[in-house]
Amino acid sequence: xxxxxxxxxxxxxxxxxxxxxxxxxxxxxxxxxxxxxxxxxxxxxxxxxxxxxxxxxxxxxxxxxxxxxxxxxxxxxxxxxxxxxxxxxxxxxxxxxxxxxxxxxxxxxxxxxxxxxxxxxxxxxxxxxxxxxxxxxxxxxxxxxxxxxxxxxxxxxxxxxxxxxxxxxxxxxxxxxxxxxxxxxxxxxxxxxxxxxxxxxxxxxxxxxxxxxxxxxxxxxxxxxxxxxxxxxxxxxxxxxxxxxxxxxxxxxxxxxxxxxxxxxxxxxxxxxxxxxxxxxxxxxxx
Amino acid sequence: xxxxxxxxxxxxxxxxxxxxxxxxxxxxxxxxxxxxxxxxxxxxxxxxxxxxxxxxxxxxxxxxxxxxxxxxxxxxxxxxxxxxxxxxxxxxxxxxxxxxxxxxxxxxxxxxxxxxxxxxxxxxxxxxxxxxxxxxxxxxxxxxxxxxxxxxxxxxxxxxxxxxxxxxxxxxxxxxxxxxxxxxxxxxxxxxxxxxxxxxxxxxxxxxxxxxxxxxxxxxxxxxxxxxxxxxxxxxxxxxxxxxxxxxxxxxxxxxxxxxxxxxxxxxxxxxxxxxxxxxxxxxxxxxxxxxxxxxxxxxxxxxxxxxxxxxxxxxxxxxxxxxxxxxxxxxxxxxxxxxxxxxxxxxxxxxxxxxxxxxxxxxxxxxxxxxxxxxxxxxxxxxxxxxxxxxxxxxxxxxxxxxxxxxxxxxxxxxxxxxxxxxxxxx
Numbered sequence: 206x207x208x209x210x211x212x213x214x215x216x217x218x219x220x221x222x223x224x225x226x227x228x229x230x231x232x233x234x235x236x237x238x239x240x241x242x243x244x245x246x247x248x249x250x251x252x253x254x255x256x257x258x259x260x261x262x263x264x265x266x267x268x269x270x271x272x273x274x275x276x277x278x279x280x281x282x283x284x285x286x287x288x289x290x291x292x293x294x295x296x297x298x299x300x301x302x303x304x305x306x307x308x309x310x311x312x313x314x315x316x317x318x319x320x321x322x323x324x325x326x327x328x329x330x331x332x333x334x335x336x337x338x339x340x341x342x343x344x345x346x347x348x349x350x351x352x353x354x355x356x357x358x359x360x361x362x363x364x365x366x367x368x369x370x371x372x373x374x375x376x377x378x379x380x381x382x383x384x385x386x387x388x389x390x391x392x393x394x395x396x397x398x399x400x401x402x403x404x405x406x407x408x409x410x411x412x413x414x415x416x417x418x419x420x421x422x423x424x425x426x427x428x429x430x431x432x433x434x435x436x437x438x439x440x441x442x443x444x445x446x447x448x449x450x451x452x453x454x455x456x457x458x459x460x461x462x463x464x465x466x467x468x469x470x471x472x473x474x475x476x477x478x479x480x481x482x483x484x485x486x487x488x489x490x491x492x
Numbered sequence: 493x494x495x496x497x498x499x500x501x502x503x504x505x506x507x508x509x510x511x512x513x514x515x516x517x518x519x520x521x522x523x524x525x526x527x528x529x530x531x532x533x534x535x536x537x538x539x540x541x542x543x544x545x546x547x548x549x550x551x552x553x554x555x556x557x558x559x560x561x562x563x564x565x566x567x568x569x570x571x572x573x574x575x576x577x578x579x580x581x582x583x584x585x586x587x588x589x590x591x592x593x594x595x596x597x598x599x600x601x602x603x604x605x606x607x608x609x610x611x612x613x614x615x616x617x618x619x620x621x622x623x624x625x626x627x628x629x630x631x632x633x634x635x636x637x638x639x640x641x642x643x644x645x646x647x648x649x650x651x652x653x654x655x656x657x658x659x660x661x662x663x664x665x666x667x668x669x670x671x672x673x674x675x676x677x678x679x680x681x682x683x684x685x686x687x688x689x690x691x692x693x694x695x696x697x698x699x700x701x702x703x704x705x706x707x708x709x710x711x712x713x714x715x716x717x718x719x720x721x722x723x724x725x726x727x728x729x730x731x732x733x734x735x736x737x738x739x740x741x742x743x744x745x746x747x748x749x750x751x752x753x754x755x756x757x758x759x760x761x762x763x764x765x766x767x768x769x770x771x772x773x774x775x776x777x778x779x780x781x782x783x784x785x786x787x788x789x790x791x792x793x794x795x796x797x798x799x800x801x802x803x804x805x806x807x808x809x810x811x812x813x814x815x816x817x818x819x820x821x822x823x824x825x826x827x828x829x830x831x832x833x834x835x836x837x838x839x840x841x842x843x844x845x846x847x848x849x850x851x852x853x854x855x856x857x858x859x860x861x862x863x864x865x866x867x868x869x870x871x872x873x874x875x876x877x878x879x880x881x882x883x884x885x886x887x888x889x890x891x892x893x894x895x896x897x898x899x900x901x902x903x904x905x906x907x908x909x910x911x912x913x914x915x916x917x918x919x920x
Contacts, residue, residue, distance in 0.1 A: 209741070
């Protein structure tokens with residue numbers, strides 16, 4: 206493993222964690238398996254495409270994407286998901302799946318099926334630990350790390366975070382004690398989708414942007430929360446490093462296809478041996 | 493802390509349900525697309541004239557195209573191409589004095605749907621001729637349907653074309669109008685090795701077609717004195733190629749040949765630039781840089797070398813007329829004019845010439861007339877090779893330039909080498 210491989214591993218892990226974190230928050234607060242999660246990522250990337258095509262600086266898109274996508278997420282929670290809480294069936298799962306298809310087809314209709322690229326706001330490469338690496342990738346990953354840290358602080362160190370955690374643990378009691386759980390659920394949905402949207406915006410300059418790009422992210426995020434443990438932020442970070450970083454590290458000595466198979470096998474083993482997540486006996490229960 | 497699952501097994505059940513939905517979604521967001529079947533304005537419903545000889549009604553053509561699924565850019569090119577081709581041909585007096593009507597159905601890039609839609613077109617709509625499919629697996633699924641209905645079937649676009657002959661010789665009613673990797677690469681590879689460098693690296697998507705392109709490419713590289721310093725395959729849907737780029741870099745190639753298909757190729761090219769590799773090596777490839785997909789990333793792919801049988805900037809009167817008509821009919825369509833559209837037009841021009849020569853629309857007579865026929869198309873003169881039923885066509889060595897291509901070298905008219913290029917050994 207040379208310097209480039211190490212940096213690849215770090216950058217891949219960071220974005221995997223960021224996207225999955227959004228899914229974790231949404232699941233933790235609402236028990237909603239958001240099948241459209243990757244599509245919020247895709248919509249973040251398309252916000253970038255739109256901003257960049259209209260001639261505005263790319264940074265504007267990075268600021269705008271989480272706001273636009275988060276607002277859309279909150280609206281989806283109010284308009285659709287909220288009406289389905291409390292049903293002990295697959296209603297929310299099916300509703301968000303339908304939403305996923307609707308988003309994709311809508312974007313296909315508006316932008317067409319081809320792939321778009323967005324100009325990176327920073328060009329050039331830097332030499333870090335002996336590797337020549339694209340500067341923007343490192344900056345984008347740095348922004349993502351700051352955002353992940355900020356979200357953790359928000360949840361563990363603020364009054365808003367206490368309300369979120371209270372709603373996560375027991376929504377009814379939290380409501381009885383005066384927490385406006387309606388406000389909490391829609392802001393948590395907004396926050397979760399905003400994280401995906403921001404990741405889409407940050408990654409847009411180095412991936413191909415197209416209407417179908419979300420599905421792979423939905424799958425990846427599900428793998429992360431399954432291996433890391435449902436609804437645990439620490440588990441999500443661990444799962445993200447394991448899945449994203451593992452895939453990246455394994456594809457150094459092996460072919461990409463084999464690496465993908467091994468990561469999927471890992472997720473299956475974790476599901477069989479530790480249904481609560483690989484970290485379920487560790488940090489997840491404490492802190 | 494945030495570990496609040498009371499019952500992990502119930503959660504697992506939910507996740508399992510989620511996973512199965514993802515699988516459904518992965519199979520191409522297809523379930524919603526029946527309504528996408530579109531048909532030409534009017535006349536196609538009156539196709540009761542069937543396979544009979546010269547009648548009075550329109551000549552009907554059934555078209556299968558992937559309007560949904562990951563080959564949609566090609567399907568849309570085909571759909572636009574068909575609309576324009578029928579318009580142009582009807583304006584020029586139709587086929588043998590009869591108007592042309594068509595019905596286009598979405599094959600959804602699914603073998604099952606392709607076969608079903610082919611049967612619908614052949615048996616229910618009773619079209620006179622069948623045209624279409626992009627994915628070669630779908631072509632293979634349609635051929636038996638066409639043969640069972642004794643209908644003439646033309647496969648119009650680039651592909652491996654191992655389907656027009658059977659092990660007993662040429663399939664009489666099946667024709668490949670599209671070119672093949674052999675035709676594209678036989679002159680392209682020598683040029684690349686002598687002008688760009690002899691140390692080459694191949695990267696492709698990990699499914700059958702890029703593997704096939706690789707085998708053809710590697711054969712020509714070895715034959716022409718080059719060295720393959722590395723080969724890599726990325727799973728479909730790869731969006732981050734950083735680990736592949738690290739491997740490419742350490743192999744120190746002079747030339748990178750890319751056969752990463754569809755939208756993944758965009759990401760790869762973009763990332764090559766960001767890692768600073770575009771200045772270290774020459775980028776070439778096909779089908780990654782085809783006209784159907786280049787629109788979204790031509791900026792990132794400037795200067796990349798590729799090869800095709802057609803490109804919008806071709807300088808001949810037939811093409812100038814064609815491009816003007818295309819831009820008039822589809823003012824908002826992505827640039828440049830897709831090769832798929834031109835291929836559909838060329839297929840119809842060839843069919844028109846064959847029907848005129850045969851004097852009937854009887855499939856056997858038209859098939860006989862197609863053998864060896866030559867037509868002028870916007871892409872140049874195309875001849876149907878009677879030995880293997882694959883069109884002999886022009887190939888052009890191109891460089892991505894602006895929103896389209898500029899010509900580097902016209903490679904001339906190239907036949908599919910040998911007559912077993914069309915062997916159907918892969919058929920069950």
